[in-house]
Amino acid sequence: MKTQNVLIVIVLMAASGVLTANTVLEERLSTYAKNSGSSFSSQQGKDLWFKEFHDAETGKQRSCTSCHTKDATRGGKHAKTGKAIDPLAPSVNHERFTDAKKIEKWFKRNCKWVMGRECSDQEKGNFLSYLRSL
Amino acid sequence: MKVFLVLLFGLLSGSLAFADDDHERNEAKGFAVNDNVYLQECGSCHLAYPPQLLDKKSWQVIMQSLDKHFGDNAEMDKALATQISRFLEGNAASSGFSRRSHNSASGRITETSFFRHEHDELSPRHVAQNPEVKSLANCSACHRRAKVGSFRESEIRIPGFGRWDD
Numbered sequence: 511m512k513t514q515n516v517l518i519v520i521v522l523m524a525a526s527g528v529l530t531a532n533t534v535l536e537e538r539l540s541t542y543a544k545n546s547g548s549s550f551s552s553q554q555g556k557d558l559w560f561k562e563f564h565d566a567e568t569g570k571q572r573s574c575t576s577c578h579t580k581d582a583t584r585g586g587k588h589a590k591t592g593k594a595i596d597p598l599a600p601s602v603n604h605e606r607f608t609d610a611k612k613i614e615k616w617f618k619r620n621c622k623w624v625m626g627r628e629c630s631d632q633e634k635g636n637f638l639s640y641l642r643s644l
Numbered sequence: 645m646k647v648f649l650v651l652l653f654g655l656l657s658g659s660l661a662f663a664d665d666d667h668e669r670n671e672a673k674g675f676a677v678n679d680n681v682y683l684q685e686c687g688s689c690h691l692a693y694p695p696q697l698l699d700k701k702s703w704q705v706i707m708q709s710l711d712k713h714f715g716d717n718a719e720m721d722k723a724l725a726t727q728i729s730r731f732l733e734g735n736a737a738s739s740g741f742s743r744r745s746h747n748s749a750s751g752r753i754t755e756t757s758f759f760r761h762e763h764d765e766l767s768p769r770h771v772a773q774n775p776e777v778k779s780l781a782n783c784s785a786c787h788r789r790a791k792v793g794s795f796r797e798s799e800i801r802i803p804g805f806g807r808w809d810d
Contacts, residue, residue, distance in 0.1 A: 568715070590716060591690040592782060611721075619717040 542635035555640030676793030699742035776803035
């Protein structure tokens with residue numbers, strides 16, 4: 511019994527080691543898919559990524575690229591403070607999309623800042639599919 | 645009664661002003677931030693500002709309006725915000741210094757009287773018209789070791805102007 515428990519623990523640990531490669535990203539995608547009942551399009555993600563929204567208060571155009579730039583495989587720069595932002599594409603930055611809470615926190619802030627509303631699960635799935643394809 | 649209060653206030657602020665100069669020297673040293681949660685949550689869009697540069701009340705103003713944060717949206721879940729508030733209030737400007745680090749109107753450090761006093765020799769060409777600085781809130785553009793909490797005069801380099809000698 512005891513050895514069996516130890517074995518289970520070892521197997522679980524090994525599995526989680528492999529899984530952290532990027533299970534968080536997979537888990538997010540499958541949760542969005544379940545909630546929205548649809549599959550995702552990296553093209554639609556790309557279109558929304560580049561789409562400009564007018565901000566009435568400042569009179570300026572805003573998009574995801576305002577801070578993350580047009581090339582998400584490169585570093586960005588915060589539009590207001592100028593602080594450097596590491597690349598968002600997981601192919602060049604393995605630390606990206608490894609914490610579900612962090613992903614949701616930034617989707618909430620950034621979608622509201624750019625589009626004036628939160629993103630739907632469909633849109634989040636499209637964004638992540640696009641960023642993963644880079 | 646009213647007269648008494650005014651007098652009392654005058655006396656108090658007088659004695660505080662007297663102590664200010666020494667205080668500034670002390671307060672301006674050693675602003676290292678060691679709290680990892682604070683560094684991560686409040687250091688992602690700008691320098692994680694030293695908590696000692698604002699008094700308790702002003703930090704409360706900031707923390708209560710994170711969804712409308714100087715033209716940005718910095719909202720976070722309540723538990724996290726509470727944890728950070730505790731850290732900020734626990735390390736806020738000491739009571740002798742709080743009058744000069746108070747700004748509950750906007751919450752900007754850069755508008756407190758201490759900050760204004762320290763930066764009164766700067767002109768727009770150093771800051772607003774300087775593409776590498778843009779804003780006074782961009783501490784590390786000039787204070788090269790701001791990240792480790794050091795704001796010493798000898799470490800100041802203003803982009804395009806160089807070393808600061810006054």
